[in-house]
Amino acid sequence: ASKNQAVEPLGQTFFIFDTVVNVKIYDNRATSKNFEELDALMQEIDGRISRTAEGSEIYQVNANSGVAPVKVSEETYDLVSTALDYAKRTDGRFDPAIGNLVTLWNIGHEGAHVPAVEDIAIAQALCDYTKIDMNADKHEIFLQEKGMAIDLGSIGKGYAADRIYDYLAEQGFNSAIIDLGGNVYAMGKKPNGNLWTIGIQDPDQERGNPIGNIKVEDKTVVTSGIYERFFIEDGQLYQHIINPKTGYPVDNGISSVTIVTNRSTDADALSTTLFVLGIEEGLAFIENTPDTEALFISKDKKLYATSGFKELLTKTNDDYVFAN
Ligand code: ADP
Ligand code: MG
Ligand code: MG
Secondary structure (H helix, E strand, O other): OOOOOOOOOEEEEEEEOOEEEEEEEOOOOOOHHHHHHHHHHHHHHHHHHOOOOOOOHHHHHHHOOOOOOEEOOHHHHHHHHHHHHHHHHOOOOOOOOOHHHHHHHOOOOOOOOOOOHHHHHHHHHOOOHHHEEEEOOOOEEEEOOOOOOOOOOOOHHHHHHHHHHHHHHHOOOOEEEEEEOOEEEEEEOOOOOOOEEEEEEOOOOOOOOEEEEEEEOOEEEEEEEOOOOEEEEOOEEEEOOEOOOOOOEOOOOEEEEEEEEOOHHHHHHHHHHHHHHOHHHHHHHHHOOOOOEEEEEEOOOEEEEOHHHHHHEEEOOOOOEEOO
Protein backbone atom coordinates (compact mmCIF):
# COMPACT_ATOMS: atom_id res chain seq x y z
CA ALA A 1 0.00 0.00 0.00
CA SER A 2 1.17 3.50 -0.76
CA LYS A 3 1.90 5.58 2.29
CA ASN A 4 -0.63 8.14 1.12
CA GLN A 5 -3.44 5.59 1.25
CA ALA A 6 -6.43 7.19 2.97
CA VAL A 7 -7.34 5.82 6.39
CA GLU A 8 -11.04 4.92 6.59
CA PRO A 9 -12.21 4.73 10.20
CA LEU A 10 -13.89 1.55 11.34
CA GLY A 11 -16.59 2.25 13.90
CA GLN A 12 -19.41 0.67 15.85
CA THR A 13 -22.29 1.84 18.05
CA PHE A 14 -23.22 0.04 21.27
CA PHE A 15 -26.07 0.56 23.74
CA ILE A 16 -24.67 0.15 27.24
CA PHE A 17 -24.12 2.14 30.47
CA ASP A 18 -27.58 3.61 29.91
CA THR A 19 -26.26 5.50 26.88
CA VAL A 20 -25.12 5.32 23.26
CA VAL A 21 -21.46 4.40 22.87
CA ASN A 22 -19.61 4.99 19.62
CA VAL A 23 -16.03 3.91 19.01
CA LYS A 24 -14.22 4.80 15.78
CA ILE A 25 -10.76 3.43 15.11
CA TYR A 26 -8.71 5.31 12.50
CA ASP A 27 -6.42 2.53 11.38
CA ASN A 28 -6.72 0.22 8.39
CA ARG A 29 -5.68 -2.72 10.58
CA ALA A 30 -8.85 -2.45 12.69
CA THR A 31 -11.24 -5.40 12.27
CA SER A 32 -14.65 -6.50 13.53
CA LYS A 33 -12.82 -8.67 16.06
CA ASN A 34 -11.67 -5.48 17.81
CA PHE A 35 -15.30 -4.46 18.26
CA GLU A 36 -16.28 -7.88 19.53
CA GLU A 37 -13.54 -7.55 22.12
CA LEU A 38 -14.66 -4.00 22.99
CA ASP A 39 -18.21 -5.26 23.41
CA ALA A 40 -16.98 -7.97 25.78
CA LEU A 41 -14.88 -5.43 27.68
CA MET A 42 -17.84 -3.10 28.18
CA GLN A 43 -20.11 -5.98 29.23
CA GLU A 44 -17.49 -7.03 31.74
CA ILE A 45 -17.24 -3.50 33.18
CA ASP A 46 -21.02 -3.01 33.37
CA GLY A 47 -21.38 -6.45 34.94
CA ARG A 48 -18.95 -5.38 37.66
CA ILE A 49 -19.86 -1.78 38.51
CA SER A 50 -23.56 -1.38 37.67
CA ARG A 51 -25.70 -0.51 40.69
CA THR A 52 -28.75 -2.21 39.18
CA ALA A 53 -27.32 -5.34 37.52
CA GLU A 54 -27.94 -8.17 39.95
CA GLY A 55 -24.71 -9.98 40.65
CA SER A 56 -22.43 -7.03 39.89
CA GLU A 57 -19.77 -6.34 42.50
CA ILE A 58 -21.36 -3.00 43.40
CA TYR A 59 -24.76 -4.71 43.64
CA GLN A 60 -23.25 -7.24 46.07
CA VAL A 61 -21.62 -4.48 48.14
CA ASN A 62 -24.96 -2.66 48.37
CA ALA A 63 -26.93 -5.83 49.12
CA ASN A 64 -24.56 -6.55 52.00
CA SER A 65 -24.71 -3.04 53.48
CA GLY A 66 -24.82 -3.14 57.27
CA VAL A 67 -24.18 -6.89 57.14
CA ALA A 68 -20.76 -7.88 55.83
CA PRO A 69 -17.77 -6.64 53.82
CA VAL A 70 -17.66 -7.80 50.20
CA LYS A 71 -14.48 -8.72 48.36
CA VAL A 72 -14.27 -7.07 44.94
CA SER A 73 -11.80 -7.07 42.06
CA GLU A 74 -8.78 -4.81 42.22
CA GLU A 75 -10.20 -2.64 39.41
CA THR A 76 -13.51 -2.06 41.19
CA TYR A 77 -11.71 -1.41 44.46
CA ASP A 78 -9.49 1.19 42.78
CA LEU A 79 -12.43 2.89 41.09
CA VAL A 80 -14.33 3.24 44.38
CA SER A 81 -11.10 4.53 45.98
CA THR A 82 -10.78 7.17 43.26
CA ALA A 83 -14.40 8.23 43.79
CA LEU A 84 -13.71 8.48 47.52
CA ASP A 85 -10.73 10.76 46.86
CA TYR A 86 -13.10 13.21 45.17
CA ALA A 87 -15.58 12.84 48.02
CA LYS A 88 -12.85 13.78 50.48
CA ARG A 89 -11.62 16.69 48.36
CA THR A 90 -15.15 18.11 48.20
CA ASP A 91 -16.22 17.33 51.74
CA GLY A 92 -18.85 14.96 50.37
CA ARG A 93 -20.51 17.16 47.80
CA PHE A 94 -19.30 14.57 45.30
CA ASP A 95 -20.41 11.36 46.99
CA PRO A 96 -20.35 7.82 45.53
CA ALA A 97 -22.68 6.76 48.40
CA ILE A 98 -25.43 8.77 46.63
CA GLY A 99 -27.33 5.60 45.59
CA ASN A 100 -30.47 6.12 47.71
CA LEU A 101 -31.06 9.64 46.44
CA VAL A 102 -30.44 8.56 42.84
CA THR A 103 -32.96 5.72 43.20
CA LEU A 104 -35.53 7.92 44.94
CA TRP A 105 -35.40 10.77 42.41
CA ASN A 106 -35.11 8.31 39.49
CA ILE A 107 -34.20 11.19 37.18
CA GLY A 108 -33.95 10.34 33.51
CA HIS A 109 -36.36 7.44 33.89
CA GLU A 110 -40.08 6.91 33.38
CA GLY A 111 -42.35 8.42 36.03
CA ALA A 112 -39.78 10.64 37.78
CA HIS A 113 -41.39 13.21 40.10
CA VAL A 114 -40.51 15.23 43.20
CA PRO A 115 -40.47 12.78 46.13
CA ALA A 116 -42.05 13.40 49.54
CA VAL A 117 -39.92 15.52 51.88
CA GLU A 118 -39.71 12.75 54.48
CA ASP A 119 -38.54 10.22 51.86
CA ILE A 120 -35.83 12.64 50.76
CA ALA A 121 -34.68 12.94 54.39
CA ILE A 122 -34.54 9.15 54.79
CA ALA A 123 -32.58 8.68 51.56
CA GLN A 124 -30.26 11.56 52.33
CA ALA A 125 -29.32 10.09 55.72
CA LEU A 126 -28.07 6.97 53.90
CA CYS A 127 -25.83 8.98 51.55
CA ASP A 128 -22.59 9.39 53.45
CA TYR A 129 -19.22 8.43 52.01
CA THR A 130 -17.58 8.50 55.47
CA LYS A 131 -19.50 5.28 56.16
CA ILE A 132 -17.78 3.39 53.35
CA ASP A 133 -15.03 1.20 54.82
CA MET A 134 -12.22 0.22 52.46
CA ASN A 135 -9.92 -2.67 53.32
CA ALA A 136 -6.93 -2.33 51.00
CA ASP A 137 -5.30 -5.62 51.99
CA LYS A 138 -8.38 -7.72 51.37
CA HIS A 139 -9.92 -5.56 48.61
CA GLU A 140 -13.11 -5.52 50.65
CA ILE A 141 -15.75 -2.80 50.74
CA PHE A 142 -18.20 -2.46 53.62
CA LEU A 143 -21.11 -0.05 53.87
CA GLN A 144 -21.69 0.58 57.56
CA GLU A 145 -25.45 1.29 57.45
CA LYS A 146 -28.05 -1.20 56.27
CA GLY A 147 -29.66 0.15 53.09
CA MET A 148 -26.70 2.31 52.00
CA ALA A 149 -25.85 2.15 48.29
CA ILE A 150 -22.90 3.06 46.11
CA ASP A 151 -23.70 4.56 42.70
CA LEU A 152 -20.88 5.09 40.21
CA GLY A 153 -22.96 6.90 37.58
CA SER A 154 -20.78 9.98 38.00
CA ILE A 155 -17.54 8.24 37.10
CA GLY A 156 -18.33 4.91 35.38
CA LYS A 157 -18.43 6.13 31.79
CA GLY A 158 -15.11 7.90 32.22
CA TYR A 159 -13.62 4.74 33.66
CA ALA A 160 -14.98 2.72 30.73
CA ALA A 161 -13.51 5.24 28.28
CA ASP A 162 -10.08 4.80 29.88
CA ARG A 163 -10.35 1.02 29.70
CA ILE A 164 -11.34 1.24 26.00
CA TYR A 165 -8.40 3.57 25.38
CA ASP A 166 -6.03 1.15 27.08
CA TYR A 167 -7.36 -1.77 25.04
CA LEU A 168 -6.87 0.17 21.79
CA ALA A 169 -3.35 1.15 22.80
CA GLU A 170 -2.51 -2.49 23.62
CA GLN A 171 -3.73 -3.45 20.14
CA GLY A 172 -1.26 -0.98 18.66
CA PHE A 173 -3.78 1.70 17.63
CA ASN A 174 -3.01 5.35 18.21
CA SER A 175 -5.85 7.21 16.50
CA ALA A 176 -9.45 6.83 17.63
CA ILE A 177 -12.56 8.60 18.91
CA ILE A 178 -14.21 7.00 21.92
CA ASP A 179 -17.60 8.54 22.70
CA LEU A 180 -19.82 7.33 25.55
CA GLY A 181 -22.85 9.58 25.27
CA GLY A 182 -20.80 12.77 25.18
CA ASN A 183 -18.06 11.46 27.43
CA VAL A 184 -15.34 11.67 24.76
CA TYR A 185 -11.77 10.43 24.59
CA ALA A 186 -9.89 11.64 21.50
CA MET A 187 -6.95 9.26 21.16
CA GLY A 188 -3.76 10.53 19.56
CA LYS A 189 -4.19 12.67 16.46
CA LYS A 190 -6.09 12.35 13.20
CA PRO A 191 -4.37 9.99 10.74
CA ASN A 192 -3.27 13.03 8.70
CA GLY A 193 -1.47 14.43 11.73
CA ASN A 194 -4.01 17.16 12.49
CA LEU A 195 -5.63 17.70 15.87
CA TRP A 196 -9.12 16.42 16.63
CA THR A 197 -11.96 18.94 16.65
CA ILE A 198 -14.42 18.37 19.48
CA GLY A 199 -17.66 20.34 19.62
CA ILE A 200 -18.92 21.79 22.90
CA GLN A 201 -22.66 21.12 22.98
CA ASP A 202 -25.05 24.10 23.14
CA PRO A 203 -27.10 23.25 26.26
CA ASP A 204 -30.17 24.94 24.74
CA GLN A 205 -30.11 23.08 21.41
CA GLU A 206 -30.50 19.52 20.16
CA ARG A 207 -27.41 17.32 20.31
CA GLY A 208 -25.02 18.15 17.47
CA ASN A 209 -25.34 21.96 17.81
CA PRO A 210 -22.14 23.26 19.39
CA ILE A 211 -21.43 26.69 20.88
CA GLY A 212 -17.93 26.22 19.52
CA ASN A 213 -15.17 23.69 19.40
CA ILE A 214 -11.76 22.87 20.74
CA LYS A 215 -8.82 21.24 19.00
CA VAL A 216 -7.05 18.56 21.03
CA GLU A 217 -4.48 15.80 20.83
CA ASP A 218 -4.80 12.76 23.08
CA LYS A 219 -7.21 14.34 25.54
CA THR A 220 -10.53 13.46 27.07
CA VAL A 221 -13.41 15.94 26.93
CA VAL A 222 -16.28 15.26 29.32
CA THR A 223 -19.46 17.25 29.93
CA SER A 224 -22.07 17.12 32.68
CA GLY A 225 -25.20 19.03 31.72
CA ILE A 226 -28.80 19.65 32.69
CA TYR A 227 -30.13 18.93 29.23
CA GLU A 228 -30.22 15.15 28.86
CA ARG A 229 -31.41 13.61 32.09
CA PHE A 230 -34.09 15.71 33.75
CA PHE A 231 -37.81 16.16 34.34
CA ILE A 232 -39.99 19.24 34.66
CA GLU A 233 -42.63 19.61 37.39
CA ASP A 234 -44.63 22.77 38.05
CA GLY A 235 -42.41 24.67 35.64
CA GLN A 236 -39.26 23.71 37.54
CA LEU A 237 -36.48 21.69 35.91
CA TYR A 238 -34.91 18.92 37.99
CA GLN A 239 -31.65 17.59 36.52
CA HIS A 240 -29.76 14.49 37.60
CA ILE A 241 -26.89 15.78 39.74
CA ILE A 242 -27.94 15.86 43.38
CA ASN A 243 -26.56 17.89 46.25
CA PRO A 244 -26.02 15.30 49.02
CA LYS A 245 -26.18 18.12 51.59
CA THR A 246 -29.77 19.06 50.66
CA GLY A 247 -31.08 15.87 49.05
CA TYR A 248 -32.31 17.93 46.06
CA PRO A 249 -31.00 18.23 42.49
CA VAL A 250 -28.45 21.02 42.16
CA ASP A 251 -30.09 24.22 40.88
CA ASN A 252 -27.36 26.83 40.68
CA GLY A 253 -27.77 28.49 37.28
CA ILE A 254 -25.33 26.14 35.54
CA SER A 255 -26.31 24.49 32.26
CA SER A 256 -23.16 22.47 31.73
CA VAL A 257 -19.58 21.89 32.82
CA THR A 258 -16.93 20.58 30.44
CA ILE A 259 -13.58 19.20 31.54
CA VAL A 260 -10.49 18.63 29.36
CA THR A 261 -7.75 16.47 30.80
CA ASN A 262 -5.70 13.29 30.33
CA ARG A 263 -7.74 10.53 31.95
CA SER A 264 -11.46 10.16 31.50
CA THR A 265 -12.11 8.71 34.96
CA ASP A 266 -10.91 12.00 36.42
CA ALA A 267 -12.70 14.09 33.81
CA ASP A 268 -15.99 12.34 34.60
CA ALA A 269 -15.60 12.71 38.35
CA LEU A 270 -14.55 16.34 37.88
CA SER A 271 -17.45 17.30 35.62
CA THR A 272 -19.91 16.10 38.26
CA THR A 273 -17.84 17.61 41.07
CA LEU A 274 -17.66 21.06 39.47
CA PHE A 275 -21.36 20.99 38.73
CA VAL A 276 -22.06 20.61 42.45
CA LEU A 277 -19.38 23.09 43.53
CA GLY A 278 -20.65 25.84 41.24
CA ILE A 279 -18.68 28.36 39.19
CA GLU A 280 -16.54 30.17 41.74
CA GLU A 281 -15.57 27.24 43.90
CA GLY A 282 -15.31 24.99 40.87
CA LEU A 283 -12.80 27.20 39.09
CA ALA A 284 -10.76 27.48 42.30
CA PHE A 285 -10.85 23.66 42.63
CA ILE A 286 -9.49 23.25 39.08
CA GLU A 287 -6.63 25.67 39.77
CA ASN A 288 -5.35 22.98 42.16
CA THR A 289 -5.76 20.18 39.61
CA PRO A 290 -2.80 19.86 37.20
CA ASP A 291 -3.21 19.55 33.40
CA THR A 292 -6.94 20.14 33.62
CA GLU A 293 -9.15 22.83 32.04
CA ALA A 294 -12.80 23.60 32.68
CA LEU A 295 -15.65 25.52 31.05
CA PHE A 296 -18.96 26.39 32.72
CA ILE A 297 -21.94 27.42 30.60
CA SER A 298 -24.63 29.19 32.63
CA LYS A 299 -28.35 29.20 31.92
CA ASP A 300 -28.07 32.87 30.92
CA LYS A 301 -25.54 31.91 28.21
CA LYS A 302 -22.41 33.13 29.95
CA LEU A 303 -19.11 31.26 29.74
CA TYR A 304 -16.77 30.90 32.70
CA ALA A 305 -13.50 29.24 31.80
CA THR A 306 -10.02 28.53 33.03
CA SER A 307 -7.48 30.54 31.03
CA GLY A 308 -6.35 27.35 29.28
CA PHE A 309 -9.87 26.51 28.16
CA LYS A 310 -10.41 30.07 26.91
CA GLU A 311 -7.35 29.63 24.70
CA LEU A 312 -8.61 26.29 23.39
CA LEU A 313 -12.15 27.38 22.54
CA THR A 314 -13.14 28.62 19.08
CA LYS A 315 -16.57 30.09 19.68
CA THR A 316 -19.05 29.78 16.79
CA ASN A 317 -22.19 31.04 18.54
CA ASP A 318 -22.17 34.72 19.49
CA ASP A 319 -25.13 34.33 21.86
CA TYR A 320 -22.60 32.95 24.33
CA VAL A 321 -20.15 35.41 25.88
CA PHE A 322 -17.24 35.06 28.28
CA ALA A 323 -18.04 36.46 31.70
CA ASN A 324 -14.64 35.96 33.32
P1 ADP B 1 -23.84 11.69 33.10
O1 ADP B 1 -24.75 10.74 33.77
O2 ADP B 1 -24.51 12.48 32.04
O3 ADP B 1 -22.55 11.09 32.69
P2 ADP B 1 -22.46 12.77 35.36
O4 ADP B 1 -21.17 12.17 34.99
O5 ADP B 1 -22.41 14.16 35.89
O6 ADP B 1 -23.50 12.79 34.19
O7 ADP B 1 -23.07 11.82 36.46
C1 ADP B 1 -24.34 12.05 37.01
C2 ADP B 1 -24.72 10.81 37.79
O8 ADP B 1 -23.90 10.73 38.97
C3 ADP B 1 -26.14 10.79 38.29
O9 ADP B 1 -27.01 10.26 37.34
C4 ADP B 1 -26.02 9.92 39.52
O10 ADP B 1 -25.96 8.57 39.15
C5 ADP B 1 -24.67 10.32 40.09
N1 ADP B 1 -24.69 11.48 41.01
C6 ADP B 1 -25.66 12.42 41.17
N2 ADP B 1 -25.29 13.34 42.08
C7 ADP B 1 -24.05 12.98 42.52
C8 ADP B 1 -23.13 13.53 43.48
N3 ADP B 1 -23.41 14.64 44.18
N4 ADP B 1 -21.96 12.87 43.66
C9 ADP B 1 -21.67 11.75 42.97
N5 ADP B 1 -22.48 11.19 42.07
C10 ADP B 1 -23.66 11.79 41.83
MG1 MG C 1 -20.64 10.94 33.37
MG1 MG D 1 -19.35 12.70 35.82
